[in-house]
Amino acid sequence: MNILLSVLVIFAFAFVGPFVGKYAEKFSGWILALVPLSVFLWFAGFIPEISGGEVFNESHVWVSYLGINMSFYLDGLSLLFALIITGVGTFIMIYGGGYLAGDPNIGRFYFSILLFMGSMLGVVLADNIIALFIFWELTSISSYLLIGYYHEKEESRKSALQALIVTGSGGLAMLAGFIILSIITGTMEISEMFSQSLAVSEHPWYLGMLILVLLGAFTKSAQFPFHFWLPGAMAAPTPVSAYLHSATMVKAGVYLMARLNPVLGGTIEWTYIVTIVGAITMVVGSWLALAHTDLKKVLAYSTVMALGTLTMLIGLGHEYAVKAIAVFILGHSLYKGALFMVAGTVDHEAGTRDVNLISGLRKTMPITATFGCIAALSMAGMAPLLGFIGKELVYEAALSANVFPMALITVAVLANIAVVASSGIVAIRPFFGEYKEHDKHVHEAPASMWIGPAVLSVLSIIFGILPFLIDGTIISKAAASVAGTPELVVSLSLWHGINAALILSVVTFLSGVAVYIFWNSFRDSRGFQGYSSVFGEAPRKGYENWLSGTLSLAAAQTRFFQNGYLRHYLLTVLSFFVIVTGFTLVTKTDVVMAASFTDIMFYEWVIAGVIMIAGLAAVLAGSGLVAIAALGVVGYSISLLYIMFSAPDLAITQVLVETLTVILVALVLIHIPKFSTFTSTASKVRDAVIAGATGLIVTLIILAVLTVEFDPFMTEYFAENSYVVAHGRNIVNVILVDFRALDTFGEIVVIGVAGVGVYGLIKLGKKMIHKEEETTV
Amino acid sequence: MISEIIISFFLLSGSFFVLIAAIGVVRLPDLMMKMHASTKAGTLGAGLVLVSVGIAFDEISVLTRVIATIIFLLLTAPVAAHLIGRAAYYVGMDFWEGTIVDELSDEKTKNADSTDSNVKMNRKASES
Amino acid sequence: MEPLLAIVVGVLVAFSVYLMLRKNLVRVVIGVVILSNAVNLLIFTLGRLDRGIPPLIPFTESVPSEVFANPLPQALVLTAIVIGFGLFAFALVLTYRAYTEIGTINVDDMRMAEPPYEGEELPETAVKGEETDS
Amino acid sequence: MSHILIYPLLIPILTASIALIFFKSRVFQRWINVLGSGLLLGFSAYLLYMVQSDGIQVLQPGNWEAPFGITLVADLFSALLVCVTGLKAFAISIYSLGDMDERRESFGFHPLYQILIFGVNGAFLTGDLFNLYVWFEVMLITSFVLLSLGNRKTQIDGAVKYVVINLLSSLIFLSGVGIMYGITGTLNLAAMAEALQDGENTGLVITASMMFLVSFGIKSAVFPLFFWLPASYHTPPITVTAIFGALLTKVGVYSLVRVFTLLFTQDIGYTHTILLWISVPTMVVGVLGAASQYDVRKILSFHIVSQIGYMIMGLAFFTKIALAGVIYYILHNILAKTNLFLVAGVAQKYVGSYHLSKLGGLYKNYPLLSSLFAISAISLAGLPPLTGFWAKYTVIYAGLEVQEWVVIGFALAVGLMTMFSMTKIWMGAYWSKLPDKAPVASDPGFKPVSGLHRVALLFPVMLIAAFIVGLGIYGEPFFRILFDAADQLLDPSMYIEAVLNP
Amino acid sequence: MILDTVLIITFAALSISLVAGMARLLIGPSLPDRVVALDLIAYIVIAFIATYSISTGTADFIDAAIVVALIAFLGTAAFARYIQKAGSSTKDDRI
Amino acid sequence: MNQFIINILLAVVWAAVTGTISLGNLVIGFILGYVVMLVAAPAVDTEHYTRRLRLAVFFIFYFIKELVVSSIRVAKDVIKPSFKMKSGIVGIPLTASSDLEKTLLANCISLTPGTLSVDISDDGNTLFIHAMYIDNEDVDAVRREIKNGMERKILEITRP
Amino acid sequence: MNSVILKTAARLLFPLLLVFSIFLFFRGHNEPGGGFIGGLVGASAFVLFAIAFGTEVTRKLLRIDPRILIGWGLFFALVSGIMSMMAGDAFFTGQWIFPVLFGSEIHLGTPLIFDIGVYLVVVGFTLAVIFALEEEN
Numbered sequence A: 001m002n003i004l005l006s007v008l009v010i011f012a013f014a015f016v017g018p019f020v021g022k023y024a025e026k027f028s029g030w031i032l033a034l035v036p037l038s039v040f041l042w043f044a045g046f047i048p049e050i051s052g053g054e055v056f057n058e059s060h061v062w063v064s065y066l067g068i069n070m071s072f073y074l075d076g077l078s079l080l081f082a083l084i085i086t087g088v089g090t091f092i093m094i095y096g097g098g099y100l101a102g103d104p105n106i107g108r109f110y111f112s113i114l115l116f117m118g119s120m121l122g123v124v125l126a127d128n129i130i131a132l133f134i135f136w137e138l139t140s141i142s143s144y145l146l147i148g149y150y151h152e153k154e155e156s157r158k159s160a161l162q163a164l165i166v167t168g169s170g171g172l173a174m175l176a177g178f179i180i181l182s183i184i185t186g187t188m189e190i191s192e193m194f195s196q197s198l199a200v201s202e203h204p205w206y207l208g209m210l211i212l213v214l215l216g217a218f219t220k221s222a223q224f225p226f227h228f229w230l231p232g233a234m235a236a237p238t239p240v241s242a243y244l245h246s247a248t249m250v251k252a253g254v255y256l257m258a259r260l261n262p263v264l265g266g267t268i269e270w271t272y273i274v275t276i277v278g279a280i281t282m283v284v285g286s287w288l289a290l291a292h293t294d295l296k297k298v299l300a301y302s303t304v305m306a307l308g309t310l311t312m313l314i315g316l317g318h319e320y321a322v323k324a325i326a327v328f329i330l331g332h333s334l335y336k337g338a339l340f341m342v343a344g345t346v347d348h349e350a351g352t353r354d355v356n357l358i359s360g361l362r363k364t365m366p367i368t369a370t371f372g373c374i375a376a377l378s379m380a381g382m383a384p385l386l387g388f389i390g391k392e393l394v395y396e397a398a399l400s401a402n403v404f405p406m407a408l409i410t411v412a413v414l415a416n417i418a419v420v421a422s423s424g425i426v427a428i429r430p431f432f433g434e435y436k437e438h439d440k441h442v443h444e445a446p447a448s449m450w451i452g453p454a455v456l457s458v459l460s461i462i463f464g465i466l467p468f469l470i471d472g473t474i475i476s477k478a479a480a481s482v483a484g485t486p487e488l489v490v491s492l493s494l495w496h497g498i499n500a501a502l503i504l505s506v507v508t509f510l511s512g513v514a515v516y517i518f519w520n521s522f523r524d525s526r527g528f529q530g531y532s533s534v535f536g537e538a539p540r541k542g543y544e545n546w547l548s549g550t551l552s553l554a555a556a557q558t559r560f561f562q563n564g565y566l567r568h569y570l571l572t573v574l575s576f577f578v579i580v581t582g583f584t585l586v587t588k589t590d591v592v593m594a595a596s597f598t599d600i601m602f603y604e605w606v607i608a609g610v611i612m613i614a615g616l617a618a619v620l621a622g623s624g625l626v627a628i629a630a631l632g633v634v635g636y637s638i639s640l641l642y643i644m645f646s647a648p649d650l651a652i653t654q655v656l657v658e659t660l661t662v663i664l665v666a667l668v669l670i671h672i673p674k675f676s677t678f679t680s681t682a683s684k685v686r687d688a689v690i691a692g693a694t695g696l697i698v699t700l701i702i703l704a705v706l707t708v709e710f711d712p713f714m715t716e717y718f719a720e721n722s723y724v725v726a727h728g729r730n731i732v733n734v735i736l737v738d739f740r741a742l743d744t745f746g747e748i749v750v751i752g753v754a755g756v757g758v759y760g761l762i763k764l765g766k767k768m769i770h771k772e773e774e775t776t777v
Numbered sequence B: 001m002i003s004e005i006i007i008s009f010f011l012l013s014g015s016f017f018v019l020i021a022a023i024g025v026v027r028l029p030d031l032m033m034k035m036h037a038s039t040k041a042g043t044l045g046a047g048l049v050l051v052s053v054g055i056a057f058d059e060i061s062v063l064t065r066v067i068a069t070i071i072f073l074l075l076t077a078p079v080a081a082h083l084i085g086r087a088a089y090y091v092g093m094d095f096w097e098g099t100i101v102d103e104l105s106d107e108k109t110k111n112a113d114s115t116d117s118n119v120k121m122n123r124k125a126s127e128s
Numbered sequence C: 001m002e003p004l005l006a007i008v009v010g011v012l013v014a015f016s017v018y019l020m021l022r023k024n025l026v027r028v029v030i031g032v033v034i035l036s037n038a039v040n041l042l043i044f045t046l047g048r049l050d051r052g053i054p055p056l057i058p059f060t061e062s063v064p065s066e067v068f069a070n071p072l073p074q075a076l077v078l079t080a081i082v083i084g085f086g087l088f089a090f091a092l093v094l095t096y097r098a099y100t101e102i103g104t105i106n107v108d109d110m111r112m113a114e115p116p117y118e119g120e121e122l123p124e125t126a127v128k129g130e131e132t133d134s
Numbered sequence D: 001m002s003h004i005l006i007y008p009l010l011i012p013i014l015t016a017s018i019a020l021i022f023f024k025s026r027v028f029q030r031w032i033n034v035l036g037s038g039l040l041l042g043f044s045a046y047l048l049y050m051v052q053s054d055g056i057q058v059l060q061p062g063n064w065e066a067p068f069g070i071t072l073v074a075d076l077f078s079a080l081l082v083c084v085t086g087l088k089a090f091a092i093s094i095y096s097l098g099d100m101d102e103r104r105e106s107f108g109f110h111p112l113y114q115i116l117i118f119g120v121n122g123a124f125l126t127g128d129l130f131n132l133y134v135w136f137e138v139m140l141i142t143s144f145v146l147l148s149l150g151n152r153k154t155q156i157d158g159a160v161k162y163v164v165i166n167l168l169s170s171l172i173f174l175s176g177v178g179i180m181y182g183i184t185g186t187l188n189l190a191a192m193a194e195a196l197q198d199g200e201n202t203g204l205v206i207t208a209s210m211m212f213l214v215s216f217g218i219k220s221a222v223f224p225l226f227f228w229l230p231a232s233y234h235t236p237p238i239t240v241t242a243i244f245g246a247l248l249t250k251v252g253v254y255s256l257v258r259v260f261t262l263l264f265t266q267d268i269g270y271t272h273t274i275l276l277w278i279s280v281p282t283m284v285v286g287v288l289g290a291a292s293q294y295d296v297r298k299i300l301s302f303h304i305v306s307q308i309g310y311m312i313m314g315l316a317f318f319t320k321i322a323l324a325g326v327i328y329y330i331l332h333n334i335l336a337k338t339n340l341f342l343v344a345g346v347a348q349k350y351v352g353s354y355h356l357s358k359l360g361g362l363y364k365n366y367p368l369l370s371s372l373f374a375i376s377a378i379s380l381a382g383l384p385p386l387t388g389f390w391a392k393y394t395v396i397y398a399g400l401e402v403q404e405w406v407v408i409g410f411a412l413a414v415g416l417m418t419m420f421s422m423t424k425i426w427m428g429a430y431w432s433k434l435p436d437k438a439p440v441a442s443d444p445g446f447k448p449v450s451g452l453h454r455v456a457l458l459f460p461v462m463l464i465a466a467f468i469v470g471l472g473i474y475g476e477p478f479f480r481i482l483f484d485a486a487d488q489l490l491d492p493s494m495y496i497e498a499v500l501n502p
Numbered sequence E: 001m002i003l004d005t006v007l008i009i010t011f012a013a014l015s016i017s018l019v020a021g022m023a024r025l026l027i028g029p030s031l032p033d034r035v036v037a038l039d040l041i042a043y044i045v046i047a048f049i050a051t052y053s054i055s056t057g058t059a060d061f062i063d064a065a066i067v068v069a070l071i072a073f074l075g076t077a078a079f080a081r082y083i084q085k086a087g088s089s090t091k092d093d094r095i
Numbered sequence F: 001m002n003q004f005i006i007n008i009l010l011a012v013v014w015a016a017v018t019g020t021i022s023l024g025n026l027v028i029g030f031i032l033g034y035v036v037m038l039v040a041a042p043a044v045d046t047e048h049y050t051r052r053l054r055l056a057v058f059f060i061f062y063f064i065k066e067l068v069v070s071s072i073r074v075a076k077d078v079i080k081p082s083f084k085m086k087s088g089i090v091g092i093p094l095t096a097s098s099d100l101e102k103t104l105l106a107n108c109i110s111l112t113p114g115t116l117s118v119d120i121s122d123d124g125n126t127l128f129i130h131a132m133y134i135d136n137e138d139v140d141a142v143r144r145e146i147k148n149g150m151e152r153k154i155l156e157i158t159r160p
Numbered sequence G: 001m002n003s004v005i006l007k008t009a010a011r012l013l014f015p016l017l018l019v020f021s022i023f024l025f026f027r028g029h030n031e032p033g034g035g036f037i038g039g040l041v042g043a044s045a046f047v048l049f050a051i052a053f054g055t056e057v058t059r060k061l062l063r064i065d066p067r068i069l070i071g072w073g074l075f076f077a078l079v080s081g082i083m084s085m086m087a088g089d090a091f092f093t094g095q096w097i098f099p100v101l102f103g104s105e106i107h108l109g110t111p112l113i114f115d116i117g118v119y120l121v122v123v124g125f126t127l128a129v130i131f132a133l134e135e136e137n
C-alpha cells in the first residue's frame, strides 16, 4: 500500500495545488514543495535496505480480468529515479512558486506539475507494464498541459501538440509492443519477465516487439530523428523545462530501456539498434546546441546529447556501461536541473535568454552566477564534480565496447567537445564580460529561485568529491538493476590514474575550449548552418509535412466520400449491398432456378403482370401524380394478391393505406411544381444496372429460400390457442392484439410519432425558432 | 342448380359490364365520354357481380354486406365522376369533335371570379 | 405461385432502386413506397402461400379442424404496412418542407447541411426542358 | 418470468403518452420528462443488478410461451446497455431543461424524447427479430422527427439524407427478417439460433446475414454506409445531437453484435472477415473526416464513425476479451460522446458558436467546463486512465492476441489521429484567445447563460464525467460484468436455454 | 360445373378489363384520364374480389370489397382536388 | 323525435351489417348509433334525416333500372366501330331547391342514360350535365327530358 | 371543394363511414377488421368531411386535437397492459370477463382495450397529417 500511497499522495495534492496557489500565493511554492520533499524523505529511508540487496514488491488488484495490477517494484534503479524525481521536484516546486509568482494561472501550473510528478513516479515504480504505460501516458498528458502553459501563444500550442503527437505515437507503438511482450511471456509483471529473457529473445515476434517498444522509448527520450520536439518544448515555463525536459520525463525512455535491458537486451538486434541510435543522437544533439543563442535551446540540445549518451550506454549494456548509466543519470539531473533553473532566472530577471544580448550578470546576480557556473562545470565534465566521473565512465564504456569501439569513442569525444563549448556558452556568456544595460533593471533573484540551483550544484560537488556517499549505496544497485544482476561492485573515484579515458578528457576539454572561442564565427559558417538544417530542421519539417500531408489527405478523402450528394451516398450503399450480398450468394449457395410456374392461375399471371407494368409506369411517369396513380394500381393489385392468398385483413389494410397515400401525395404535390432535370444516359444506365442487380439478387434469394422445407409449427399453435385462450377467431387480429401485441404497440407508436412529427414539420414555422440559432453555424 | 344459373347470370352480366366499362375507358374519344362508361357500366358491373355473391352464400350477413356495398357504390360513383369531370373541365380539357355545345363555358365567362379555384377558369383561356 | 411472386418482388425492387437514385426527391420517396410494397410481398411469399383459406376460425368451432393459411406473415406484413405508411407520410411531408425551405426538390441542389467545399464546382442542375429525369 | 423487464419500456412510453395527453403544458412536460428519466435510471440499474445476480432474465409479454409470443430478454449485454441508456436519458433530460427552446417543446420534444428512449430500450431487450425491426422503426421515426423539428434549412437538408438512407436500411432489414423467417419458420432469436444449429442451408443463412450486415451497418454508420451521419447529425439542437450521436448508432452496433454472435456463427471465417475488412476503413475514414472539419459537431460526428470501426473490429476478432472490449467500447462511447456533445453545447451557449474559428478563451474563462471537456476528450482519445483507454486497450489486446498486426496498426494510428482531433478542439476552442468574430464578442445582443440554466447544463455533464472517471480509475467490478457478458455472447446456449426452457 | 366455366369466363373478362384499365392509365394522356382509369380499376377490383369469394366459397373477402367501394372514392376526390387546385393541364402530363 | 328514429335506424343498419338480428345486437347498435350521432351531430342536418333515408331506399330500385338501361346503351356504343353521336354540356334550370334534392338529382342523372352531372352553378339554379347523346342536335330536347323525367320523379317523392 | 354535391354526399357518408368503422373495429377480433382498419375507415370519414368542408369545421367536429388523441390512444393501449400486470400476469396478458347481456355472452378483454388504443392512434395520426396538410392550402 505504501508505494501506491506515495504516488497517490502526489496525485491528491495535484487537486489541492490550485487552491494552495490561490489562497497562499506567496508561499504556495514552499508549501507545496513539502509534498515531494516528504515523499523524497520516505524513499530515502529505503536506501539502506535497497543497498543491502533487498527489493520491494507491492501489488494491488486493479483490473484482474485484464491481468493489470497496480503493482510496484522498488529496486536500485527505480529508487534512484524516485529520488531524482522527488528530490529535484522539491526544488522545482519552490522555484516554480517564485518564477510564476503573481501569475493568475499558477494554480493550473501546480495541478499539472504535481500530476506529472505523480505520473513520473508511477512510471519508474510500476512493475506491471500496462500500469507503467498508463503512467507513461499520463506524463504525456500533463507535459502537454505544461508545454502549452502560455496557451494563448500559438507557438506554445504548436509545441505542445508536437510533443504530444511525437511521444504519443511512440507510446501507442510501445503499447502494442508491451501487449505482445505480455503475450509472449504470459505475464504483465516486469519482475516476472526477468527470468524469461531467453524465451523472449528467441521468440519469432521478438524483433517486431522490440522495435515497437523502442519506438516508445526513443520518442519519449528524444532520440534522433524524434529529437526535434524537445527544443520545441522549451515554450514551456522554465521550471517545467528544468523538470520535465531535463531531469525526469525525457529520461522515462532511458529508464524504460534500462529497466527492460535484462529482459530484452543482450541480443544483437538490441545492441545494434540502441547503440547506434544513441550514438547518433549523442553527436547530433551536442553539436546542434551550438547553433543556438537561446540559453534554453542550448541546454535542450545538450540534453538531447545526454539522452543519446544514456541510450548508447544501454545499448552497450556491459559492466562499464551500466555503471556509467547510473552515474550519468544522477550527474546530469543535478547539473541540468540547476542550469535550466539558472537560465530561467536569467530570463526572468533580464527579460531575455539570448546570450548575445546579456553579459556580465555576475555583478547584479552573483548567487545565481555562482551556482550556474558550478553546474556548467559539472556539465563540461570538470573535476572534481560528479559530471567528471560520469564522463570518464562514458569514455571507459565506449572504450570497452563490444561493437565498433573506435567509432563509439570518436562519437563520444566529438559530442563532449561540443558539450564543453556549450557549457562555456551557458556559464560564461551571460555572467561574464561587460554588463549590458537592459530595459529591465536586473537584480538578484529571490531565494526561491536560487535555492534549487544552489543545492543541486553543491550536490554535484559533494558527490564528485565524496563519491563513496553514493557508489556503494544507490549507484551500484541501480547499475545492477540495469545489468540484471543482483550484485555489481561500483567504486567511484575522481582519480583513476592516467588512463585512456583521462587523456581523452583532456583532449576533449582543450578542443571544447577551442570551439567555444571560435563559436561566433563557427556558428555562422555555411557548413555548420547546413548541418544544423539537416539534423535540426529536417526532422521537424518532416513532421510538419507529414502532419499537413495527413490533413490534406483527410480533406481530400472527406471531399470524395462525404460529398453532400444523396444520390452518391445511395449509390455507394446499394453497390455495397450488391457486392456483399451478390458475392455471398454466388459463392456460398448453389444458385439454381428450381422455380416451378405450373400451378399459377391465368388471372394471377395477369395481376402479377399488371403490378410489374404499373410499377414500370411509376418509374417512367413524367409527374409525381401520374406516378402515384400508377402506384395506386400497384397497391390495388397487390391487395388482390393478398385476397387470393387468404389475407383479407391485409387486403383491406393495403387498400386503405394506398388510398390515403394517394390523398397525401395529392395534398403535397399541390404545392410542388413539376420539375424536370437532365440526367445523362451514362448515369441512367449505371443506375439501371445497380437496380437490376439488386432486384435479381432479391429474386434469387427468395427462390433459394423457397426450396427450404418450411415448418408450420407456429401456425398450429396459433390455431389451437387463438379462440380457446385468446377468445378471437380472426387469428391475424389475435396475433396483432395479443400474441404479438408488442409489435402492434410499437407500430402505433410509430404512426403516433409520425403524426406528431408531420404536424410539427408543417406547423412549426422557421420564424418561430430563436433568431440566434440561425446564425450559429 | 337454379341458383347456380342465377349466379352465373349475374356473374356473366356483371363481368360483361365491367368489360364494357373498360373498353369504353380505352376507346371513347374524350374524358367525359370515358366517364360515362366507367361510372355507369363500372358501377353496374361491380354491382351485378356483388349480387351474385349475395345469392351464392345465402347468408343474411353476406347479403346485408353486399347490399351495403352496392349502396356505397351508388352513392360514391356519381360523386366521383362529378368531381373528376368538374375538375378536368375547369383546368381545360379537350372535347372530341362531336361536341356541339358547352353552356357551362358561357356561364363561367359571365362570372369568372366567383369560384374557389385560383387557376384559369376558362377552357378557351387555357387553350390560348 | 411463389416463384412468380419472387420475380414480381425482384422487379419491384429494381424499379424502386432505380427511382431512389433519381434527383427528384418525390421520385425517391415513391421509390421507397414501392420498395416497401416489395418487401411486404417478400415476407408474405416467404411465409408460403395458400389459396382461399383465410386464417379465420369458423363460428362453429373453437379449434379449427382444417388447415388454413399461415397467419403470422399476414400479421407481420400488416404491421409493416402501417409502419411503412407512417414513415412514408413523414418522408413525403419532409419533401414538401424541403421544397418550401430550400426551394427545390432536386437532391443534388440540397447542400445546406453540407455546403460545397472550397473551390468545388457545382454541377449544372435543374436544366429544364431537354430531357426528363426518368 | 421477470416483470422487471417491462419497466425500461413501460416508464418512458407511459411518460410519453401522458406528456402527449398534456400537450399544452410545457412545464408539466418538462418535469414529467425528468421524473420519467430518473425512474428509468433506477429501474434500469435494478435490472442490471437482477441480471447479474440471477442470470439472464426473460419475460413473455402476453404470457405466450416462446417462441410463439414476443420474448423480452435481458442478458448482461442488454442490461448494461439499458442501464447506460437510463443514465444518459436522465442526464440529457436535465440538460434539455437548459437547452430546448419553447417552440420545440410545444411541438412535442419531451414525449418524442421519451419515445426515443423507449425504442432504444426495446431494441436492447427484445428477443424477437421482427420485434427488433419494430423497435428500429420506433427509433427511426422518432429520430426523423427530432432531427427535423425546428425546420431550419440545414435540418431539413440533413433530414432528407438521413431519412432516405435509413429507410433503405430498414427495408433491407425487414427483407432479412422475412428471409430468416422463411428459412427457420420462427422469429424468436433463440428459437432461430437453435434452428440454425443443425448447419443446414448455411450458404443461404450467410447470404441473409449480409443483408443484416448492410442494414445494421447503415444504422451503425460503418464504411461505406455512414454518409447519412455526418450529413445530418450537426443540424439539430445539441440536445438532440447528443441523444443521437451517442446512442442511436450503438443500437446498430448492438444489433450487429447480437446477430453475429447468436445467429450467424456458421462461417466465422467468412462473415467476420468481412466485418474486419469493414472495420478498418471505417476507423480510418471517420478519423480523417474528423481531421478535416472545423465545426465541433462535425468533428464529433465523424468520430462516431471512426469509433464504430473499433467496435466492429472487436466483433470481428470474436474472442471473449474482444467482445468484452466491444461492450466496453459501446458503453464508453455512449458516455464520452454524450458529454462531448453536451459540452460543445454549453460552449456554444457561452461563446455563441460551434465553429473553431469563432470559439476561444474557454480555458481561460471557464475552468469547470474546460476540465469537463478535458475529461471526455481524454477519454475519447483513448488516453489513460479513463474509460476510452480501457475500451481501446481491450480491443487492441484482443487483436494482437489473434495476430491481426495490420489491423491493429491501423487501429493504433487511428488512435493517434483521434487524439489529434481532440487536441484540435482543445486548442481551437479552449486554449486559443477569444476571437473578435465570436458572437459573444461581436454581437451585443448575445446573452450567455447564467444561474439555474447553467446548473441544468453542467450538472448532467458532471454526472456523466463522474462515471467516465470512476469507471476508468476503478473498473474491476465493471470488467467482471463485461467478461460475464462476453461469456454469454460467446456461448449462445445460455441465451437459448433461458428463453426456450425457462 | 357450369359455375366453374362461368367463373373462368368472369375472371378472364375481369383480367382483360384490368389490363384495359391499366392501359388507359398508362396512356393518359391527361391526369383526369388516368384518374378515371384508376376509378375503373377500383370497380374491377371489387368485382374481382366478389368473384373470388364465389370461386373459393369464402365470404370473408367481401369486407375488402366494401372498403374499396367506400374508400376508392376518397382517392378520386383527392385527385380531383389536386387537378382543380394545381391546374394540371392536359398537355404536359405525358408518361 | 326524429333523432330517436335515426338512432333506431342506425341500430338496424348495425344489426344488418353485423348480420345478427338479436336483441343484444340491436341494443349495442343503438348505443353505437347514439355515439355516432353524438360525434356526427354537427355534420348532419338531422332534421331531414328520416326523409333522406326513406328516399334512399326508395330510389335504389329506380336507379338500378335506369342504370341497367343506360349501361346497355353505352355498351352498344362502346363496341361500335365509330362514334356518330353528338354530345355537349347542357345547362338545366333547376326546380329542385334543397341541397339534398340537387345532389340526388345530380347523382341520378350521372347514373342514367348518356348524361353525367358536371357542376351546379354558383347560384345553385342551374345543373350542368354532359350529354352523350344530343339526338338531332336538339339541346332543348335534352333539357326537357331531364326536367320532365328525372327531376319531376324526384320532386314527386321529396315533396309529397 | 366548393361542390354542393360533394358536401351533401359527405354529410350522408360521414355517419355511414363512422358506423362502418366501428363495425369493422368490433368484429376485428373474429373476422377481418380490427383497430387499425376500423381506425383508418373512421379517419376517412373525417378526411372526406375535411375535403368537402375544410378543416376548420372538421376540427370542431372532432373536438379534440389529433395529437392528444394519439396520446390517449397510447395511454389506452398501455392501460390494457398495466391491467394485466395488476392482475399479476405478464404485461399484455389478456384479461377476460364474460358478462351476459340480453341472453348472449359477450367476450370482453383487455385486448379490446388495446385495440381501442390502436383505433385512437390511427385516427389521431391520420387526422394530424391530413389537417396539417390541408391547412397549408
Ligand code: NA
Binding pocket: D219, D220, D248, D249
Ligand atoms: Na442511427
Ligand code: NA
Binding pocket: D356, D357, D358, D359, D360, D427, D428, D429, D432, D433, D435
Ligand atoms: Na478558435
